[in-house]
Amino acid sequence: MRTRSVLIVDDHPIVRQGLSQLIDAESDLEVGGDAASVEEALDVLESARPDVVILDLSLPDSDGMELLKRIRMETRQLPVLVLSMHDESMYAERLLSAGANGYIMKQAAADQLLVALRRVLAGGVYVSEALGSVMIERLSGEARGTTVDPIERLSNRELQVLNLIGQGRTTREVAETLNLSVKTVESHRQRIKKKLNLQTPAQLVKFAVSSYMQ
Numbered sequence: 001m002r003t004r005s006v007l008i009v010d011d012h013p014i015v016r017q018g019l020s021q022l023i024d025a026e027s028d029l030e031v032g033g034d035a036a037s038v039e040e041a042l043d044v045l046e047s048a049r050p051d052v053v054i055l056d057l058s059l060p061d062s063d064g065m066e067l068l069k070r071i072r073m074e075t076r077q078l079p080v081l082v083l084s085m086h087d088e089s090m091y092a093e094r095l096l097s098a099g100a101n102g103y104i105m106k107q108a109a110a111d112q113l114l115v116a117l118r119r120v121l122a123g124g125v126y127v128s129e130a131l132g133s134v135m136i137e138r139l140s141g142e143a144r145g146t147t148v149d150p151i152e153r154l155s156n157r158e159l160q161v162l163n164l165i166g167q168g169r170t171t172r173e174v175a176e177t178l179n180l181s182v183k184t185v186e187s188h189r190q191r192i193k194k195k196l197n198l199q200t201p202a203q204l205v206k207f208a209v210s211s212y213m214q
Helices: 013-024 038-048 064-074 088-097 110-121 129-144 156-166 171-178 182-196 201-212
Strands: 004-009 029-035 052-055 080-084 102-105
Touching: 004 013, 004 038, 013 029, 013 110, 029 038, 038 052, 038 064, 052 064, 052 110, 064 080, 064 088, 064 156, 080 088, 080 110, 088 102, 088 129, 088 156, 102 110, 156 171, 156 182, 156 201, 171 182, 182 201
Parallel strands: 004 029, 004 052, 052 080, 080 102
Antiparallel strands: none
16 A cells, blocks of 8 residues: 655644654654744645645645645645634534535544544545434535524635634734735625624624634
8 A cells, every 4th residue: 555645834834743653653754844833835736736725724824725626726626624722513524515524523532633633635525413304404504594693694705714813813914814905805704793792892803713722
């Protein structure tokens, strides 16, 4: 069996080191490179040609969703497994729709990460059993007309903005991270407040922080 090369994209050195040790201990997997930012990841993707990418959502120069979009524009078939601290119920379905092949939370057991990696390398899709059940229930609920959670009304871009606010980024920093104008970010903030029924900037920040910490 050919050894499959893994690219790890995460801005925490300890996480990258831990993942490398886990993966390199497997006979069929090896770490072919790692990156701490979107730009580093794009450089390594071009030089290393990995078989699969493990991608964190929170990166210093942009975010994982933006990198996922770039990967899908350039290498449509490359499997991408999102590994994140963020609540899977909030992000997983959006990222799968955007082209990810799987989503696993950092709280998952190490052996489950290996299962997820091999699943997406084999051409499958990976989500946790719990999330799979929720997705089925949600589809059934939509068929019955069940009320949608307000946060699900946010667009992907609005959710990105909310996530960056939760990280403590200012409006200007959010604009720079997402390559948007400050005015556009302010418009997103206003729409987020309206959709979530938040009245003040302070309420928005509090909600964003609580969502990010989940």
